Amino acid sequence: MSSEKTAPAEPLQYDEGYGTQIGVGPHPAPWPQDDRYDPELLAHGDRRNVVDRYRYWTREAIVADLDTRRHDFHVAVENWGHDFNIGSVVRTANAFLAKEVHIVGQRRWNRRGAMVTDRYQHVRHHPDTADLTAWATAEGLPIIGIDNLPGAVPLETTELPRRCVLLFGQEGPGLTEEARRHASLVCSIAQFGSTRSINAGAAAAIAMHAWIGRHARIDGPDAG
Template sequence: MALFPPLDMNPEDVRAALAPLRNDFSVAVYTAENAFAVGAIIRVAHSFLAREIILIGSSPHYEKASMGMEKYETITRVQDDDAFLQHVAGRPVWALEKDRARASLYGITAFPKNVVLLFGSERFGIPAPMLERADEVLGIPIYGVNHSLPLAVASGIVMSEWARRHYVDKTF
């Protein structure tokens, strides 16, 4: 259930209030060149109370697209693959890359605890060396002539599937 906007609280107090409600997954975005998409992902990650949003590389994000939610989120920026892997060491990394998928999002039995969901750029996806280092590579089935989904939509589908599996007994 969505919380009422904390209009009378400063962002640090809101972050502290949300901390115990955070979920055990993080979202990572690999050099997404679409600043609007990254802002939208921040907004979606906030809606699902992701633990952390990791931005790999120096691509900017468009704060208006996050509708102000960036001020309530933990956003970590790392410069490259090695810094990312060091930052998430010990946590499973599940990449989303349709063309190199090992499994369907809907065919997996469960998400591991503390999973980091890794998304690539809309144009280039996730580089092969990073996919090889991922613990799992998932695809989202699509059926039209379009070859891919917008990055923000794909991330929203995956976070929604994570939530559906974790909150089966709760209503919205």
């Protein structure tokens, strides 16, 4: 790969309308001589929702680079009712660079909320929680359930393991009884208002960020 750097195209401006193009236009000549770059994107522009360092890169090159930096936590979410929040969980897992996302239950899941971030995130399917547990045990990963249940310990004061699986239930019912039995620990998220629960996608984001706050290098060159 060449280390040659060339000036990127000027970013396109955002607008209030839904039809606005985002990203950057065609790359000015000369093009970078590097096999990570996609000739089609260089020629026509890169409208994808990716950070600047990945502009014009192929999807494969982006995934390969992310794989060198992924964090040591996994995210698992139960999929028994085609919950639309799963897409949001995948998108957040991509933002926090989770090792993998595990879909437990139905293989098909609602991808709309992922905003195509699943193209850059490894996703593994498990038919049930027992299969997830068998995989996690073989990998030496404790399963940490996230749900406001009797006996749960506060997430805010709990030391999350560096290597672990964060397991979430679906909107409404939360973790299934089977998931609770297989979890090594269940953490609750402190709430102070009138609602008895928060959105599943929001809960996942809070838990992942709790892991990031404890274990990630916030001042590193890869933190955006």
